[in-house]
């Protein structure tokens with residue numbers, strides 16, 4: 330077996346752009362520090378709304394192919410070279426927002442069998458053997474069906490990967506030491522939006538989003554780990570810019586297709602939900618894990 334770097338981080342996301350928005354600074358930092366950073370994205374975001382008018386003709390598979398390239402560009406900006414699409418590119422399609430008929434499309438991620446989808450991820454887990462898994466909470470951070478499903482698939486894969494009875498052809502069992510969910514502490518979000526209100530006149534956005542638009546906001550006491558990615562702010566902004574169909578960046582702010590400005594966080598926050606070792610004020614996702622094999 331080829332030798333793996335000592336620290337290995339796996340992130341599971343729903344669409345191209347989610348990784349850069351949620352974890353761009355974290356990914357850049359750990360990659361720069363020599364960790365193996367593996368991103369598994371579940372869909373190509375074929376139903377995303379396109380911001381630049383000149384790309385407005387892109388839809389469906391053509392948009393997916395374009396966003397696949399945006400994802401590759403973003404990963405390059407972050408220094409991450411291990412990016413995979415769950416089950417291969419195009420295996421699972423974007424489900425669209427809650428309540429749309431798109432959610433009923435048999436090829437969409439929302440309709441996927443969780444165990445079957447998780448089996449694809451188990452294969453990655455057993456190959457990469459990450460000590461740390463990062464994904465969304467059980468509400469998908471903000472309720473998007475694909476984010477909820479990505480959560481379910483990631484959590485299920487963590488269980489199945491460790492089960493010696495599951496998928497003997499998918500590699501040797503591997504227990505992921507820690508699982509974290511993406512979070513933003515409410516006080517941090519409120520302070521950032523207060524600052525944003527004052528700066529709005531100088532920004533290319535007409536209105537501000539609100540704290541309720543930020544995924545994963547929870548009371549500060551639930552945060553176990555804050556990863557300071559200040560040194561990687563430029564990389565994160567560049568990665569977000571690479572997703573030009575989805576994001577408009579005016580660092581330290583950005584907007585999605587709704588054109589509502591929101592803060593671009595370069596310290597990224599996590600809640601440890603499985604595993605031990607976080608004392609409530611950690612600054613490193615791997616703290617105390619040692620040189621785990």
Ligand SMILES: [Zn+2]
Pocket residue numbers: 343344347473476
């Ligand atoms: Zn998404």
